[in-house]
Amino acid sequence: MSNIVNVARMQLINKWTFLGIPMIILVSSTGLTIAIWAMIPKQDGVTTLVSGSGQAVMWYFLALGIQSLTYTFPFSQAMSVSRRTFYLGTLGLFAAIALGFAILYYVLGLVETATNGWGMGGQLFALGWIAENNAAIQVLFYFVLMVLLFMIGFWFATIYLRWKTTGMLVTWIGLGLLLIAFIGFLSLNKMWMDFWGWVGGFTVPGLLLGLGGLCVLLAAGSYLTLRRATT
Amino acid sequence: MSVIDDSRPIFLQIAELIENDIVSGEIREESQVPSTNEFAAYHRINPATAAKGVNLLVESGILYKKRGIGMFVSTGARAQLLATRRKEFQHQYIAPLAREARKLGITGAELTVMITQSLSTEEPEGRGIR
Amino acid sequence: MNENMTPAIEVRNLVKSYKDVEALDDITLSLAANRIYGLLGRNGAGKTTLMSILTGQGYATSGQALIFGTNPYEHDETLSRICFIRESQRYPDDFTATQAFKAAAMFFKNWDHELAQRLCTEFALPLKRRIKKLSRGQLSAVGVVIGMASRAEITFFDEPYLGLDAVARQIFYDRLIEDYAQHPRTIVLSSHLIDEIANLLEHVVVIDKGKIMLDEDAETLRGSAVAVMGNAQKVADFIDGYEVLHRDALGSLAAVTIKARLTETQRQMAAELGLELSAVPLQQLVVRTTLAEATKETTPDSLEALK
Known part of the structure; x- marks a missing residue:
């Protein structure tokens, strides 16, 4: 147990990777968006300015998933840490950080609403279709999204670590084939309308369940891949 | 710099070096000889090997052990x-x-x-x- | 008591095969605790593969590798008793040496901070520079510092002197003897060079092409062979009946290395015959033995192949 905590501490020895950089991205992307909004001349009829820059941090978590494995896994082996301990420590740390950021997003969303969109009618955090849910679902939604991105990065990195370029190639080709098969299936059966209808019918809790399941799947896949990975 | 060579086991050479010092009077009878760790560090050899050399001399009665203090040269050595x-x-x-x-x-x-x-x-x- | 009876390292019929090659070919080995071992062999002989499996970083195709009687693979309690820094060890990209030591201090319960500091000073290691920007020798020094200061019950040093200059290597050997004397533990020095570390070793294991070629106490090995030089005919008469490890000829002169511990009478006889005897350094002995074994083993096979 203590070593699981130690792995998390090891990942935090350089504070920048897990804490500093995401904060900088969050602050700078928010600041930049608000600055741009301030420069846009007010147009008639447009009441809200929507920006996706709030996602910037989430994309960084994808890179972080890759980094936290490729940079530190070989070193953790030299520190006589089992793969299981490394896995639990790293994922545990990320879950804690993701939870922190999810709460921060929720709080920023509240501030956004209270200040009438940073005084400019902007929407960065309190995106309409999420903000209308209760607090727990909002936090959980951001949390699951961040963990999902992290897990995707982490999983790809374990595949690469274990099977190198061949593994990457097979994975990408496999995913590509799946996608083509899916598109082909929908096209041949003329089911595109049904598909978009199905997507449009998603509620946030439903989406949560789906993405959450995907997270668990990726987490299990990463662990099984890592168990036999060598540096 | 090393006086240790490859021709024979090192512990024999260590024993011989101590003998030489006793014969020449460099180490007097009833005086203390360096510890095995000191021998090991000085000659850059494995401490266990140095100990084996010293023990050889203990067995033949040239050196004797004072418990908790170290190795001494026997009278008459x-x-x-x-x-x-x-x-x-x-x-x-x-x-x-x-x-x-x-x-x-x-x-x-x-x-x-x-x-x-x-x-x-x-x-x-x-x-x-x- | 029981703990002392259990070997620090025990390997039984260990096999590691890759697609086209047997990296370890049925290795059996037992190493007692608290000694300094030399794991010697050429590059690619299987040393690193063996150490990887012994430290749970790799896994075997078949057979057993036990550390204090337990398989270390994914076993945290056993792993915590081991330290193995690879020759090609990778560190987190943004880590400085100081940060690597900080991490090591968390994981190795016997970590000695003062020893680490002292070694850093002696190696003149730039502590604030990122590890990926260090020279080969400085990188080796980082590994040596972690290995030494970890004071793990079993410590593996993988080609530790790579890129280190003569002074730094001597510092390593001196500190190793010193610290080992005060804190006895099992140390495995893996190397393809033997000369410099020969006197530090208590036991020698030579591995070649995934097989154990030699597993012997260093002291037993020392002086177990002798080189006989002189008139070819006289040399041939003298060495009759001994196992020949190596043979060199120059016209009517011959130099033959034989596996023999000569008595004083034999030495006198050699002198009377006008033959010169010389000691065989451990390095040469290992090379000769390995090569002799290798030719012995491959000859029937290669003959088979020729048919």
Whole structure:
């Protein structure tokens, strides 16, 4: 147990990777968006300015998933840490950080609403279709999204670590084939309308369940891949 | 720099080095010899090997152990070593000397003169060449 | 008591095969605790593969590798008793040496901070520079510092002197003897060079092409062979009946290394025959033995192949 905590501490020895950089991205992307909004001349009829820059941090978590494995896994082996301990420590740390950021997003969303969109009618955090849910679902939604991105990065990195370029190639080709098969299936059966209808019918809790399941799947896949990975 | 060579086990060489120091009087009887770790560090050898060399001398009664303090040279150790070495002298030094002399055609009389000369010019307390 | 009876390292019929090659070919080995071992062999002989499996970083195709009687693979308690820094060890990209030591201090319970500091000073290691920007020698020094200061019950040093200059290597050897004397533990020095570390070793294991070629106490090995030089005919008569490790000839002269511990009488006989005897350094002995074994083993096979 203590070593699981130690792995998390090891990942935090350089504070920048897990804490500093995401904060900088969050602050700078928010600041930049608000600055741009301030420069846009007010147009008639447009009441809200929507920006996706709030996602910037989430994309960084994808890179972080890759980094936290490729940079530190070989070193953790030299520190006589089992793969299981490394896995639990790293994922545990990320879950804690993701939870922190999810709460921060929720709080920023509240501030956004209270200040009438940073005084400019902007929407960065309190995106309409999420903000209308209760607090727990909002936090959980951001949390699951961040963990999902992290897990995707982490999983790809374990595949690469274990099977190198061949593994990457097979994975990408496999995913590509799946996608083509899916598109082909929908096209041949003329089911595109049904598909978009199905997507449009998603509620946030439903989406949560789906993405959450995907997270668990990726987490299990990463662990099984890592168990036999060598540096 | 090392006096240790590859021809024989190191522990024998360590034992011999200590013997040499006792014979030459460098280490006096009833005085303490360096610890195995000091020997190991000085000669850059494995401490276990150094200990084996020291133990060899303990077994033959040259050194004895004072519990908790260290290794000391036994009384009479020098005499004991001298006796052994004298016994080996003929075998180790005279035989090869005679062999080489025969090869070079040096007669017994000539050899005696040479030895007498060497004995009178070289200091008698010089350390053995080993 | 029981703990002392269990070997620090025990390997039984260990096999590691890759697609086209047997990296370890049925290795059996037992290493007692608290000694300094040399794991010697050429590059690619299987040393790193063996150490990887012994430290749970790799896994075997078949057979057993036990550390204090337990398989270390994914076993945290056993792993915590081991330290193995690879020759090609990778560190987190943004880590400085100081940060690597900080991490090591968390994971190795016997970590000695003062020893680490002292070694850093002696190696003149730039502590604030990122590890990926260090020279080969400085990188080796980082590994040596972690290995030494971890004071793990079993410590593996993988080609530790790579890129280190003569002074730094001597510092390593000196500190190793010193620290080992005060804190006895099992140390495995893996190397393809033997000369410099020969006197530090208590036991030697030579591995070649995934097989154990030699597993012997260093002291037993020392002086177990002798090189005989002189007139070819006389040499041939003298060495008759002994196992020949190596043979060199130059016209009517011959130099033959034989596996023999000569008595004083035999030495005198050699001298009378005008033959010169010389000691065989451990390095040469290992090379000769390995090569002799290798030719012995491959000859029937290669003959088979020729048919």
